[in-house]
Amino acid sequence: xxxxxxxxxxxxxxxxxxxxxxxxxxxxxxxxxxxxxxxxxxxxxxxxxxxxxxxxxxxxxxxxxxxxxxxxxxxxxxxxxxxxxxxxxxxxxxxxxxxxxxxxxxxxxxxxxxxxxxxxxxxxxxxxxxxxxxxxxxxxxxxxxxxxxxxxxxxxxxxxxxxxxxxxxxxxxxxxxxxxxxxxxxxxxxxxxxxxxxxxxxxxxxxxxxxxxxxxxxxxxxxxxxxxxxxxxxxxxxxxxxxx
Amino acid sequence: xxxxxxxxxxxxxxxxxxxxxxxxxxxxxxxxxxxxxxxxxxxxxxxxxxxxxxxxxxxxxxxxxxxxxxxxxxxxxxxxxxxxxxxxxxxxxxxxxxxxxxxxxxxxxxxxxxxxxxxxxxxxxxxxxxxxxxxxxxxxxxxxxxxxxxxxxxxxxxxxxxxxxxxxxxxxxxxxxxxxxxxxxxxxxxxxxxxxxxxxxxxxxxxxxxxxxxxxxxxxxxxxxxxxxxxxxxxxxxxxxxxxxxxxxxxxxxxxxxxxxxxxxxxxxxxxxxxxxxxxxxxxxxxxxxxxxxxxxxxxxxxxxxxxxxxxxxxxxxxxxxxxxxxxxxxxxxxxxxxxxxxxxxxxxxxxxxxxxxxxxxxxxxxxxxxxxxxxxxxxxxxxxxxxxxxxxxxxxxxxxxxxxxxxxxxxxxxxxxxxxxxxxxxxxxxx
Numbered sequence: 232x233x234x235x236x237x238x239x240x241x242x243x244x245x246x247x248x249x250x251x252x253x254x255x256x257x258x259x260x261x262x263x264x265x266x267x268x269x270x271x272x273x274x275x276x277x278x279x280x281x282x283x284x285x286x287x288x289x290x291x292x293x294x295x296x297x298x299x300x301x302x303x304x305x306x307x308x309x310x311x312x313x314x315x316x317x318x319x320x321x322x323x324x325x326x327x328x329x330x331x332x333x334x335x336x337x338x339x340x341x342x343x344x345x346x347x348x349x350x351x352x353x354x355x356x357x358x359x360x361x362x363x364x365x366x367x368x369x370x371x372x373x374x375x376x377x378x379x380x381x382x383x384x385x386x387x388x389x390x391x392x393x394x395x396x397x398x399x400x401x402x403x404x405x406x407x408x409x410x411x412x413x414x415x416x417x418x419x420x421x422x423x424x425x426x427x428x429x430x431x432x433x434x435x436x437x438x439x440x441x442x443x444x445x446x447x448x449x450x451x452x453x454x455x456x457x458x459x460x461x462x463x464x465x466x467x468x469x470x471x472x473x474x475x
Numbered sequence: 476x477x478x479x480x481x482x483x484x485x486x487x488x489x490x491x492x493x494x495x496x497x498x499x500x501x502x503x504x505x506x507x508x509x510x511x512x513x514x515x516x517x518x519x520x521x522x523x524x525x526x527x528x529x530x531x532x533x534x535x536x537x538x539x540x541x542x543x544x545x546x547x548x549x550x551x552x553x554x555x556x557x558x559x560x561x562x563x564x565x566x567x568x569x570x571x572x573x574x575x576x577x578x579x580x581x582x583x584x585x586x587x588x589x590x591x592x593x594x595x596x597x598x599x600x601x602x603x604x605x606x607x608x609x610x611x612x613x614x615x616x617x618x619x620x621x622x623x624x625x626x627x628x629x630x631x632x633x634x635x636x637x638x639x640x641x642x643x644x645x646x647x648x649x650x651x652x653x654x655x656x657x658x659x660x661x662x663x664x665x666x667x668x669x670x671x672x673x674x675x676x677x678x679x680x681x682x683x684x685x686x687x688x689x690x691x692x693x694x695x696x697x698x699x700x701x702x703x704x705x706x707x708x709x710x711x712x713x714x715x716x717x718x719x720x721x722x723x724x725x726x727x728x729x730x731x732x733x734x735x736x737x738x739x740x741x742x743x744x745x746x747x748x749x750x751x752x753x754x755x756x757x758x759x760x761x762x763x764x765x766x767x768x769x770x771x772x773x774x775x776x777x778x779x780x781x782x783x784x785x786x787x788x789x790x791x792x793x794x795x796x797x798x799x800x801x802x803x804x805x806x807x808x809x810x811x812x813x814x815x816x817x818x819x820x821x822x823x824x825x826x827x828x829x830x831x832x833x834x835x836x837x838x839x840x841x842x843x844x845x846x847x848x849x850x851x852x853x854x855x856x857x858x859x860x861x862x863x864x865x866x867x868x869x870x871x872x873x874x875x876x877x878x879x880x881x882x883x884x885x886x887x888x889x890x891x892x893x894x895x896x897x898x899x900x901x902x903x904x905x906x907x
Contacts, residue, residue: 244496244534272497276537279546280560419494422477 234310237261239290239346242269244415245365245431246315252435253311254281261309263290263301292316292342302349311442312350313363314343317384319417325379332379339367339383344390351394351403358402361442364391365408365434368450371459374475395447406441407448410434411455427452479529482772483519484779485840485868488900490526496534501636502612504530511899512636514578515553518585519782520868521900522631530636532580544644545603550580550637555766557644562758563713566644567700569601573814575763580637585865586629586826588833590677590698590762593819597828599628601643607635610896614638626887629826631864633888633897633907649712651701652677652761658694658748662800665693666793666832669817672697681747684813684836686804689741693815694748701755716757733807740811775839782866783848784835785855786818792832795858799834799851806847810836825884827863835866845869864901875905 236253238246241262250260254277262270262277267289274285290301302308318338325332347362354360369377370384388407395405412423414430429451437451450456462475480487492513495501504510512530513523523529536551544566546557554568555575561567572587581587583605588597604618605627615635617624627634655675659665665680672678677698683689703712765771772780787795796815803810813836818828827833838844852874855862861878862870875881885907888894901907 272537272539275539279538279541279548280556416494416496 233257233259235259235261235307237263237305237309237312237350239263239312239314239343240292240316241273241287242266243315243417245410245413245434246313247273248431248435249313249315249438250277250435251280252432252439254283254285256439257281257283258310259284259286261286261288261305261307263288265289265291290346292346293337295342295345298346298349301346302353308353308357309350309360311361311363312347312354313365313438314347315365316343316346317365317367319377319380322377322379335379336383336386339380340386340390343387347390347394351398354403355398355401360402361404361406361445362391362394362398363406363408363438363442364388365410366391368409368411368455368459371409372463372470376474404442404445406438406446408434408438408441408451409448409455409459410451411458413451427454427458479513479516479524480779481516481518481520481523481868483781483837483840483868484772484775484777485781486521486524486900487779488521488524488526490524490529492529492531494531494534498535498608498614498638501530501532501535501608501638504528505608505610505636505896506612509896509898510636511897511902512550512580512584512632514551514581514584515576517574517577517581518865520866521904522585522864522867523581524900525898526900532578532636535638536578539639544646545641546644547639547641548579549639550578550583552579553577554579554582558758559715561644562647562650563715565647565713567647567650567758569643569645570595570598571762573763574766575759576766579640579642580632583628583637583640584630584632585863586823586828587865588816588818588828590679590816592828593673593678593817594676596819596822597628597826599823599826602628603641603643605640606638608638609635610892622887625824626884628823629864630884631901631907632899633884633902634891634893635897645700647700648703649701649706650714650758651706651710651712651755652698652758653701653705654754654756654761655697656694656747656751656754657697658692658744658751660692662691662693662793662797665691665695665815666796668695669815669832673817675699678817680815681743682800682813682815682834683740683744684800684803684810685737685740686807687737687741689737689744690804691800692741692744694744694751698761705755707755710755714757716759736811775837779840780837781840781844781848781868782835782837782863783851784833784863784866785851785860786827786829786833786863787831787855787858787860788829789831791858791860795854795860796832796834798854798858802847802850802854803836806843806850808838808844808847810838812837825880827861827865829861831860833863835863840868864905867901867905870905872904872906875907881905881907 242264270287320335366388367384369381370388391407412428508528510528511525532551535549539547675697680693680695682693821829
C-alpha cells in the first residue's frame, strides 16, 4: 500500500479529509496548494497520525502555464491524483462583475481541467493510475442562484466524462465526485437540510472506496442522485419559473 | 445562528457559531466578541454555549508530533482519534472519561476523570503544557506549577481558548482489559468493596437507585490492561476493530420511569450477576460502552435529559449517598445506569474530584426531575459535597457559590481580565 496519492487544492476542509482517508490506508501523500507553508500543519498531522510519508508542493491552479513543470517536478508520479480545487465565489458578485465570474469559471473549470490533462497524459504513458475530479451537483443543471459556479462545474463534469471515455482503454480510470452539500468552510453560514449535508469525512471515505472499486460517478449521499434526477427532468417552461 | 445544546439536549440555545481552522481564526474571534470555545459538544449542559459567539474548535484537530508516548495535538482532536492512531503502536490515554468522543481541549477544560482516578488522578496528571490564547489574542504556554495552568484544568474554558497541548500516553501491551465483576446487594457492601479495591487500576460500579427489591444492588467492575499472556490463543494483541454505530431510531422516554425503569434496572443486575467473574474484554466496550449507540442522548425524547453528578468526601459519603438514593426512590423518578466511583485525592484548585465518592445519574429533563435535583443539591451540600460542571445544566447560583472555590475562581477571572472575554451560559448562571 505504498503508492503515493496527490491532493490538489489540499488546504480545503474536504481535501484534508480526503488526505486523511488515504493516509489511513497507509499511502504516502503529496499535498499541493498555493502558499505551501499553509500545508505544514496538515502535513505533520498526517505524519503523526498515520506514520506515512508526506511531501508538500507549491501549486497554483490558475497558473496553467506552470502545470506541465509541476507534474514533471513531482518526486513520483502519483497512483491517484485528487483534484479538490475550486471556489464558489458569490453569484451576486459574478452577476455584477463578469471578470469576477471569469475567475470563478477559471478556478472551477480551466485550472482543474488543465492540471488533470497533464496528469492524464503522464498516467496514460505509464499505463496506470486514477484521476479523481471533485465537481458538483450544481453542474447538473444551471440554476439562477449559482449558475456561474454551476456552469464551470458542468464543464468540469463533461471534461471528466470525456477523459474517462478516452482513457478507459489505457489503464487509467477517472472518478467524478458530486458531493452535494458538505459541511465545509464553503458552506459556512448557509443553512442546508441535514439529510442532504455530508461531513467532509464521508466524502473522503467515499472517494477511497470509489478509487478501489473503479466507480465512475459518485454522489456522496445517494439521495442526491434522486434529487438531481428530478431537478434535471423538470421541463424548462416549468423550471424557469421556479426558484430551487 | 444555530440551535445548539450540550449532549443532554437541554437547554437548547440559539448561538452564533464560528469554526476555527487555525490559530489566526481563533485570534480574530477572541478579539471580535466575548465567547466560549466548544469542542465536540460532549459536556451535558450549557458549559459550551454562548449566544453571542461560540467558537467551534473541531476544525483544529491536527496532531503535531508524537515521540515515545508524548503527543502534541490541537484542542479539537478527539480522544478516539488518539486511540485510533496510537493504540496499535502500544499507547493508550493515561486518563479517559466514559466517552472517547470528547475533544482534547474539552478534556482539559473539564479536567475529566476516569475509572483510575483513585490511582492516577484526573486528566491534568498527563498534561505537560497547554497553549492558551488570552483575552488580548496572545498565546501563553502554561505548565504545571503555574497558577494559570491550575485554573485552566477544570476551568471550563473560562481562562482562555485552549489551542494545543502536550500530553503523555500510557504504554500498554495489548488492547484488551482483564475485567473482574462482582454483584453486591447494598450500598454498604459496595463501598466496602471499593475500599478493598484501591489497588485495582480501574474500578467503577453501576448501582440501582430505583426502589424495589433490588434497590442498592450494584455491579462492581474492576479492570487492568491485559498482558499478552492473559489473552486466549486466538486473540491478537492489538485489535482495534471498527465497530459500527447503532443509531437510536426514536426516543423511549416511557422506559425511564416507574415500573419499567425498576424492571430494567433489576433485570440488568440479574443479568450482570450471572456473568460475574473474570473476563477479557475489548478496550472499546470496557471504557466506552455507550459510544456504540450513536445518539443514545435521544433516548430520553425531545426534551432531553439532565445529568446529576456530585462528589462526597470519604467520611460523609456513605450517609450522603444513602440519603440521595432514598430521595430518588421517594420521588419515583429513578435513573438508569447510576454510576458510582471512588475518587483519589484532590489535585487542582477548581477541578471536580475530591477524596471520596462520586455518583452520576441521568434524569429526563422535566419539572419533577428538576425539583428532585434541588433536593439532591441540598443533601450534597449538607454532606460537604460538590458538583461536576461538565454535567451541570441547571444548578442555581447559590448552590455553585456554596463551594468556596467558585468565588476565588470568579475573582481570579475578574483580576486577569478574563471575565469580559470568556463567558458561557453556564458561567453567567453560576456567577463564575
